Amino acid sequence: MIKFIALRLLQAIPVLLIVITITFALIHAAPGGPFSAERAVPPEVLEALNAQYNLDDPIHVQFFIYLKNVAQGDFGPSFKYTGRSVIEIIAAGMPVTFELGLYAILIALILGISAGILASLKPNSLQDYIPMSLAMTGICLPTFVLGPLMVLVFAIWLEWLPVSGWGYIPGDKILPSLTLGFAYAAYIARLSRGGMLEILSQDFIRTARAKGLSTAAIVFRHALRGGMQPVVSFMGPALAGLLSGSFVVETIFQIPGMGRYFVQAAFNRDYTLILGTTIFFATLIIIFNLLADIVTIWLNPRLRDSSNSNN
Amino acid sequence: MYNARMTSLHIRINISERLLLVLSGIILIVSSTSCSLDWETNVESGNRDGVLHYGNGDEPQEIDPHLTTGIPEFSIQLALFEGVVSKHPSDLSIQPGVAESWEISEDQLTYTFHFRDNALWSNGDPVTAHDFVYSWERALRPELGSLYSYMFTYIRNADKFFKGEIDDFNEVGIKALDARILQVQLKSATPFFLQLLDHHSYYPVHPATIEKFGGMIKRGSQWSRPGNFVGNGSFVLKEWKLNRILTVEKSPTYWDRDTVKLNEIRFYPISNRSTEERMFRAGQLHLTNRVPNEKIAWYRKNDPESLNITAYLGTYFYRFNSKVVPLGDARVRKALSMSINRPQIVEHVTKGGQLPAYTFTPPNTDGFTSEAHVKYDIEGARKLLAEAGFPDGKGFPKLEIIYNTDESHRMVAIAIQQMWKKALNIDVSLANQDWQVYLENESQGNYQISRAAWIGDYLDANNFLDMWLSNGGNNRTGWSNQEYDANIAAAAKTPDKQERFRLFQKNEQILIDESPVMPIYTYTRVFLISPSLKGWDENILDQHPYKHAYLQSDEQ
Numbered sequence: 051m052i053k054f055i056a057l058r059l060l061q062a063i064p065v066l067l068i069v070i071t072i073t074f075a076l077i078h079a080a081p082g083g084p085f086s087a088e089r090a091v092p093p094e095v096l097e098a099l100n101a102q103y104n105l106d107d108p109i110h111v112q113f114f115i116y117l118k119n120v121a122q123g124d125f126g127p128s129f130k131y132t133g134r135s136v137i138e139i140i141a142a143g144m145p146v147t148f149e150l151g152l153y154a155i156l157i158a159l160i161l162g163i164s165a166g167i168l169a170s171l172k173p174n175s176l177q178d179y180i181p182m183s184l185a186m187t188g189i190c191l192p193t194f195v196l197g198p199l200m201v202l203v204f205a206i207w208l209e210w211l212p213v214s215g216w217g218y219i220p221g222d223k224i225l226p227s228l229t230l231g232f233a234y235a236a237y238i239a240r241l242s243r244g245g246m247l248e249i250l251s252q253d254f255i256r257t258a259r260a261k262g263l264s265t266a267a268i269v270f271r272h273a274l275r276g277g278m279q280p281v282v283s284f285m286g287p288a289l290a291g292l293l294s295g296s297f298v299v300e301t302i303f304q305i306p307g308m309g310r311y312f313v314q315a316a317f318n319r320d321y322t323l324i325l326g327t328t329i330f331f332a333t334l335i336i337i338f339n340l341l342a343d344i345v346t347i348w349l350n351p352r353l354r355d356s357s358n359s360n361n
Numbered sequence: 362m363y364n365a366r367m368t369s370l371h372i373r374i375n376i377s378e379r380l381l382l383v384l385s386g387i388i389l390i391v392s393s394t395s396c397s398l399d400w401e402t403n404v405e406s407g408n409r410d411g412v413l414h415y416g417n418g419d420e421p422q423e424i425d426p427h428l429t430t431g432i433p434e435f436s437i438q439l440a441l442f443e444g445v446v447s448k449h450p451s452d453l454s455i456q457p458g459v460a461e462s463w464e465i466s467e468d469q470l471t472y473t474f475h476f477r478d479n480a481l482w483s484n485g486d487p488v489t490a491h492d493f494v495y496s497w498e499r500a501l502r503p504e505l506g507s508l509y510s511y512m513f514t515y516i517r518n519a520d521k522f523f524k525g526e527i528d529d530f531n532e533v534g535i536k537a538l539d540a541r542i543l544q545v546q547l548k549s550a551t552p553f554f555l556q557l558l559d560h561h562s563y564y565p566v567h568p569a570t571i572e573k574f575g576g577m578i579k580r581g582s583q584w585s586r587p588g589n590f591v592g593n594g595s596f597v598l599k600e601w602k603l604n605r606i607l608t609v610e611k612s613p614t615y616w617d618r619d620t621v622k623l624n625e626i627r628f629y630p631i632s633n634r635s636t637e638e639r640m641f642r643a644g645q646l647h648l649t650n651r652v653p654n655e656k657i658a659w660y661r662k663n664d665p666e667s668l669n670i671t672a673y674l675g676t677y678f679y680r681f682n683s684k685v686v687p688l689g690d691a692r693v694r695k696a697l698s699m700s701i702n703r704p705q706i707v708e709h710v711t712k713g714g715q716l717p718a719y720t721f722t723p724p725n726t727d728g729f730t731s732e733a734h735v736k737y738d739i740e741g742a743r744k745l746l747a748e749a750g751f752p753d754g755k756g757f758p759k760l761e762i763i764y765n766t767d768e769s770h771r772m773v774a775i776a777i778q779q780m781w782k783k784a785l786n787i788d789v790s791l792a793n794q795d796w797q798v799y800l801e802n803e804s805q806g807n808y809q810i811s812r813a814a815w816i817g818d819y820l821d822a823n824n825f826l827d828m829w830l831s832n833g834g835n836n837r838t839g840w841s842n843q844e845y846d847a848n849i850a851a852a853a854k855t856p857d858k859q860e861r862f863r864l865f866q867k868n869e870q871i872l873i874d875e876s877p878v879m880p881i882y883t884y885t886r887v888f889l890i891s892p893s894l895k896g897w898d899e900n901i902l903d904q905h906p907y908k909h910a911y912l913q914s915d916e917q
Contacts, residue, residue: 082797086804087430087508088814090834094503094524095510102506102580132423133581134603142603201639213643214636219400301633304640306604310632319797 051347055340062336069332070120070325074113077316077324084129084319103129120329126322130315136326143308144330146216150226150299150307151292157231158288162238163281167269169239170246170277181239188236197229197302214304226303230296234288241284246277275349282349286342290335402644408893408914411624413907416637418650420604420630424585426564427500427507433650435561437628440596440609440907442564445474445493445543446555450909451898453820455555459488459565459593460543469550469856476541481614482567483590483597490537495577496565498530504578509562512818515551550856553727553821560818567591595621595908604630615908622896622911638889641667647891647912654769657712657887667889670714671899674723675816675884676825677715679762679777681877684839685809687758692749694876698735700742700784701777703881710772713887718880721872722825722865723901729822729862731869735880739784746785754786761790764812765799773881774812803837816884820902822865823852829868829877840877 085091085099100106104115119126125136165181172178204225205213212222249255250273258268297309308327315323403414418433426438447458460474480488500507501523513519517534521527534546547554557563566584570591571577574584583589590598595617596609607628611621629646631637634653640646652660652668660668681688681697688694703717716724719734743753751757762778764770774791781787789810794802803811815835817824827833827849831841845868852864872878886903896909 080797081801082795085506086797086800088800089430089508090804091508092503092510092523092834095506095508098503099506102504127581130422131420131603132425132428133583133585139603198635198639206639206642209643213639213645215645302636304629304631304633304636306602310604317796 051344054347055344058340058343062333065336066329066332070117070329071113073325073328074116077319077321078109078112080319082319084321086319103127116325125326125329128320128323130318130320130323136322139311139323140308140326140330143306143311146305147293147296147300147307147309150216150223150230150296150305151289153223153227154230154234154292154296155285155289157227158234158238159281161231161235163242163278165235165239166242166281167246167274167277169243170250171265171269173247178243182243185236185239188232189240191233193229193233193298194302196232197226197299200225200229201302214302216303216305216307222303226299226305229302230292230299234292237284237288238281241280242278245280246273249273249276252276279346279349282345283342285345286339287335289338290331293334294331404644404647404891404893405914407647408912411622411912413623413626413648413894413910413912414646415626415628416631416640416646416649417607417628418630419632421607421628423581424590424598424601424607426561426566427496427505427509428580429561430508433628433630437607437609438561438564439594439904440626441590441592441594441598442561443480443594443615444560444563444565445558447906448559448902448904450896450906451900453900453902453904455559458559459493469552470547472545472547472554473538474543474545476543477616478541479616480593481616482593483612483614484567484570485614486567486569486591487540488565488593489540490543491540492565492568493543494530494535494537495568495571497535497563498533499566499571499577500562501530501533502578506580507562509560509818512557512560512562515547515549515554515557517546517548549854551853552856552858552861553819553823556727556819556821565593567593595906596623596626599625606630617908621908623907626907641889641891646889647894648897649889652713652887652889654712657714660889666892668887669890669899670885670887671903672716672723672901673816673884673886673903674726674820674901675814676718676721676723677773677812677814677881677884678718678721679879679881680803680808680811680813680838681879682806682809682811682839683877684806687749687751688760688809690749691875692745693751694879695874696742696745696749696785697781698876698879699738699745701780701879701881702737705780706773706776707882710776711769711882714885715882716885718883720869721878721880722822722869723817723883726817726822726825726901727820728858729865732866733870733873735873735876742784746787751787757785757787759788759790760809761792762810762812763792763794763799763802763808765796766793770812777881806837806839813878814884817902822862823849826865826868829872838877840875842871842875845871 085096104112107115128134128136128139131139165185169178169181201213204211211225212219215222216226217223255268255273258272294309294312296307297313299305300307300309311323312327312331315327406412407414417436419431421429421434421437422431423429424434424437424441426442429435443458445458445460447456448454449456459476459480461477463472463474465472476488476490482488497513499505501510501513501519503523503525510523518527518532522530522533536544538544570584570589574589575582587598587601592598595612595615597612599608599610601607608625610625611623612618615621631640631650634651637646637649637651638653638656641649657668681694683689703719707715707717720731722729722731724730746754762774764774771791771793778789778791781789802808815825815828828835829840829845830836830849831846848864848868852861855861855864890897893912893914894910895913896911897905
């Protein structure tokens with residue numbers, strides 16, 4: 051197992067290098083630059099700025115300088131937010147995005163798994179159709195529709211919750227967490243229903259039934275572990291998607307997270323911030339996928355054995 | 362079978378119970394917060410404590426006045442700094458600032474400012490003429506990279522210093538005769554010079570603080586952070602949380618502090634219009650930066666008191682690239698400009714009370730209103746197009762309008778596309794481009810027709826008309842006209858207002874005859890404002906000196 055993890059971590063290095071190279075090439079190929087503006091920029095100023103940020107060096111020199119700095123943990127200054135380092139910006143947004151992601155994923159898991167189990171116990175009945183059609187609606191309804199809708203109902207009409215913010219007024223974290231959580235709850239509901247259905251039809255479940263175990267015991271002691279495998283493998287990409295994709299929810303609810311930099315930095319041609327956020331999210335995706343694989347192996351005895359024997 | 366059904370029922374109850382538990386948990390959280398159902402809104406608490414909650418568009422890039430170009434930044438700088446002079450909150454006339462009086466020499470080339478003795482920095486140091494000399498040198502040093510250095514071009518030798526032709530700043534026409542007398546010498550008479558002094562590029566910075574955090578030409582120094590910051594405005598920086606909030610509080614050292622009524626202003630960087638509108642509706646903001654287009658009609662009907670629409674010193678227009686066929690022909694450009702129905706665009710497309718623009722300079726720009734204007738004349742336009750060799754649009758090449766991605770730009774472009782098709786029987790296509798791609802294409806002349814806008818930096822027609830100088834950095838149409846250039850040069854040397862206006866009138870006429878650009882509408886500023894915010898006078902620059910603003914709810 052340790053060898054497996056070590057190997058995967060080693061693989062991550064070339065993956066990150068490729069990500070950096072491609073991103074670097076793409077942003078420098080894109081038209082415009084961090085200092086182009088609607089008002090004409092005097093050539094003297096452009097020259098001075100390019101010199102200050104090493105943008106007057108040949109592109110490969112810039113690339114190697116950047117790699118060297120990154121290896122030393124220096125992601126450079128942001129071009130747009132003068133005086134702020136990329137690290138500073140990421141450090142300010144990251145805890146917020148993580149917290150939002152954590153609440154959302156908890157909501158998604160609780161709602162999704164409950165609905166999925168409920169549906170799988172009586173397939174093709176109302177108990178199946180109702181949660182599944184709710185889930186389908188959840189998948190189809192994008193957050194930029196659900197978010198404003200929830201604000202309208204709970205914040206503006208009922209005045210139960212604040213319309214926006216993050217930690218400013220008590221309760222302002224509820225609506226964004228629910229909005230982001232619902233979309234993923236829907237996926238998780240469908241996945242856990244599928245996983246459970248497959249497991250519930252297997253021989254060992256029939257054996258358990260024959261032993262006279264209650265359905266609750268069967269579900270929670272025997273079936274859940276196998277039935278949750280699709281959910282677990284979904285969790286890696288889901289967590290990464292949740293964190294990097296929180297842009298819309300962050301915008302709707304005016305949350306000072308990371309998501310908006312991921313998008314805005316590209317529009318602003320803020321080269322260092324684009325690279326910084328990309329590296330950050332790429333690293334997260336690698337870590338989450340690895341964690342999901344570890345849990346999958348741990349949950350599935352067959353995979354566990356094979357990974358051991360391979361090693 | 363019977364047994365299985367029983368257990369299934371059992372588990373259903375079991376799971377339902379769990380679900381119930383979760384649900385009741387959620388309801389509990391919701392209801393625990395709804396105990397504060399009647400919580401005080403920001404507007405209510407703000408009215409009581411004198412705290413203005415201000416929706417300010419975007420996160421400020423920086424608050425250093427020599428490094429920024431944006432309006433959200435300027436809204437904050439206006440609270441934190443004060444120039445040599447300031448502006449009247451409603452008629453925008455020049456008012457004393459750091460200088461309590463000034464003299465202008467007869468030839469209008471020398472301005473001598475006398476500083477008040479109680480003008481202080483927020484750390485208690487006196488604001489001196491030497492501080493201004495230092496600050497303006499800083500703004501002119503190309504190494505710092507100020508994008509507004511051209512605002513200094515009217516001062517003697519400022520250009521030469523900026524371009525590196527002279528190294529000694531003493532040769533530039535900016536001198537401190539003593540700690541309280543600042544003298545400025547101009548290249549030529551510049552009637553709007555005092556207007557410029559209230560622009561953020563002319564704001565002073567505290568030399569000792571700048572030196573402490575890396576020196577005059579250090580970009581991105583930490584001097585403008587809370588704790589380090591020193592300013593001379595009516596407010597001082599209190600807190601700045603990235604992407605969350607920037608708070609300024611009343612400065613105890615400001616010379617006119619008795620006039621200042623607000624205790625704090627909180628600037629929120631809200632880039633999404635709909636979010637901002639919802640926050641306003643929930644009483645979280647006194648003031649928004651904009652209003653979603655689709656909400657304007659609703660506010661007009663249901664809450665007109667909160668909706669503010671004021672004329673704004675800016676023109677929305679299309680550039681025609683004179684270097685491409687057939688737009689090199691003035692008749693074609695004029696025909697295109699004559700055949701769009703501007704009132705229809707502002708009434709049915711933009712809907713924000715914008716004024717149809719028939720001239721490039723907005724009407725009544727510091728007293729100047731163009732007499733020449735584009736006529737809406739489809740027959741005339743068809744005739745011009747026929748003269749240019751395209752009777753009934755036959756043989757007219759398919760042109761393309763580029764615009765930066767934005768729903769309202771798209772709608773305007775569609776309307777114009779249809780108007781041209783109907784009036785002139787010509788086809789144009791539309792292409793939306795990412796902002797940077799659009800800027801690149803426009804500045805490289807890589808376009809046929811492009812959407813554009815110009816917002817005035819100072820209140821004078823020159824700020825609009827000098828864009829179309831042959832070598833103007835903002836021209837980008839490839840169009841040039843010697844007579845036009847000569848008129849602008851002559852106007853710059855003319856101290857007499859009427860004579861300047863006469864020259865500007867000539868140029869407006871040239872702009873109509875040659876139509877290198879097609880004005881579409883004059884901007885309005887559309888925003889939501891709480892009725893409790895007073896002293897927020899309407900003006901064409903949408904500039905509101907905060908020392909005159911105060912909060913008063915109607916119940917009080």
